[in-house]
Amino acid sequence: MRKSRIGADDKPMRFEDERFLMCHQCSQCSGVCPSERQGGINPREIVMRYAAGIADPSDGVLWLCTMCHSCAERCQLDVRPAELISMLRQEGAEKGSCPRSFQEEAKLFMRTGLSFPSTGLTKKIRKEMGLPELVQDARTVEDIALIASKTRLGRVRLE
Amino acid sequence: MSDGSYLFRGCLIPTRLPYLESSSKYVIDRMGIDAKDLPGASCCVEPIGLKTIAEDTWMVTVARMLAIAERDGRDVLTLCNGCYLSFVEAMHVLRTKERADKVNEVLDQIGLEYKGDVKVRHILDLVHSLGEERLRALVSTDVSMVHVAPHTGCHVLRPSGIGLVEIPYAPRMLADVATWSGARVDHSEEWPECCGGGVSSIDETLSSKMLERVTGRYKGSGANCILTPCPFCFSQFDLRQKEGLPVLYISELLAMAMGAPANVVGLKYHRIRTNF
Numbered sequence A: 001m002r003k004s005r006i007g008a009d010d011k012p013m014r015f016e017d018e019r020f021l022m023c024h025q026c027s028q029c030s031g032v033c034p035s036e037r038q039g040g041i042n043p044r045e046i047v048m049r050y051a052a053g054i055a056d057p058s059d060g061v062l063w064l065c066t067m068c069h070s071c072a073e074r075c076q077l078d079v080r081p082a083e084l085i086s087m088l089r090q091e092g093a094e095k096g097s098c099p100r101s102f103q104e105e106a107k108l109f110m111r112t113g114l115s116f117p118s119t120g121l122t123k124k125i126r127k128e129m130g131l132p133e134l135v136q137d138a139r140t141v142e143d144i145a146l147i148a149s150k151t152r153l154g155r156v157r158l159e
Numbered sequence B: 001m002s003d004g005s006y007l008f009r010g011c012l013i014p015t016r017l018p019y020l021e022s023s024s025k026y027v028i029d030r031m032g033i034d035a036k037d038l039p040g041a042s043c044c045v046e047p048i049g050l051k052t053i054a055e056d057t058w059m060v061t062v063a064r065m066l067a068i069a070e071r072d073g074r075d076v077l078t079l080c081n082g083c084y085l086s087f088v089e090a091m092h093v094l095r096t097k098e099r100a101d102k103v104n105e106v107l108d109q110i111g112l113e114y115k116g117d118v119k120v121r122h123i124l125d126l127v128h129s130l131g132e133e134r135l136r137a138l139v140s141t142d143v144s145m146v147h148v149a150p151h152t153g154c155h156v157l158r159p160s161g162i163g164l165v166e167i168p169y170a171p172r173m174l175a176d177v178a179t180w181s182g183a184r185v186d187h188s189e190e191w192p193e194c195c196g197g198g199v200s201s202i203d204e205t206l207s208s209k210m211l212e213r214v215t216g217r218y219k220g221s222g223a224n225c226i227l228t229p230c231p232f233c234f235s236q237f238d239l240r241q242k243e244g245l246p247v248l249y250i251s252e253l254l255a256m257a258m259g260a261p262a263n264v265v266g267l268k269y270h271r272i273r274t275n276f
Ligand code: SF4
Pocket: A022, A023, A024, A025, A026, A027, A028, A029, A030, A043, A044, A047, A074, A075, A076, A077, A078, A079, A080, A081
């Protein structure tokens, strides 16, 4: 899943955000990207593919970005590659390319309003430290379920 | 003026790292800050995974909690870089009226409205804003044996231009707080690097390589621990380093310096034991 697919889709070019087209491929972003440095994602390449109309939202490489925003910080033209990566991930997630761990997180969030489960160890440490037990109030859980149903998270394809 | 704060603990701290909650509450209390738990708190739709698969879900979810604080005339105080970015960035994008209107259409169905008249703070910012003199006045225990490598973490300083409290180059707040509390600072951050935690559940090898690059520098600095104001960075350092430096969360160092008993700080729950 590490390799991007070139020309994999035959859809017409879509430019939701013209900012992404300002890129002049200087590689400043990839130079500071902690993921690229270790063989992960290359933000310059993602922007290049988008500008060429061949970005693939289902490309697994998109999930190798830590959203550290180093790329955005370094880019002198304010292209903000991390935002493009996020935009492509959203599209991919609707078609089923969201990684397992984020799917589980999404399910837990929609069910409980939280992204991490409370476990036996949670209870034990909280008790030892004299902290109150964790209880999620029913109203919050309902609110989150409603919000998810009215927004994009409700449309993410989950296995 | 607001009537105090609501403490937003997030998800990671109360479920996996309750000792950071315990020491934070101690410090907040000692600072004389009124901060009870935010009622109706949910996940902030963390900005690394969840937010990137559903940006509108993030916007409405955060606006819901901001609206609760706003309704009650309180600020929001966060303990986590991820939560902090989530809140600050949502406020930034919701300055656009069309977006705020859309968000409010959903909030209306749960009896809330977001107006944008609320303040969000990170514990790092709160402590730093006390200033040297007032912080030193709260210190009662010598922590000069703690030699820190400050690791501010990405999401209190990047992306710039949206209202985050720290600067993206050569941040100083965390080192200041460490110095004022009486610890020694052995390393200075210039271009703050990512700990790699954001991909730990996607590609462990990649995540570990990023981690090793960052910790390599800290190890060579003479520091005997890493200091961070982010619970995600804390977890990455404490759980994933092979043979590494111990890590302290900001409130643990402060609570120690303020004379908190050992069971409030909870250093015994760290995987990598501190040796000071
Ligand atoms: S996104 Fe910015 S930094 Fe990256 S290659 Fe394009 S212009 Fe250069």
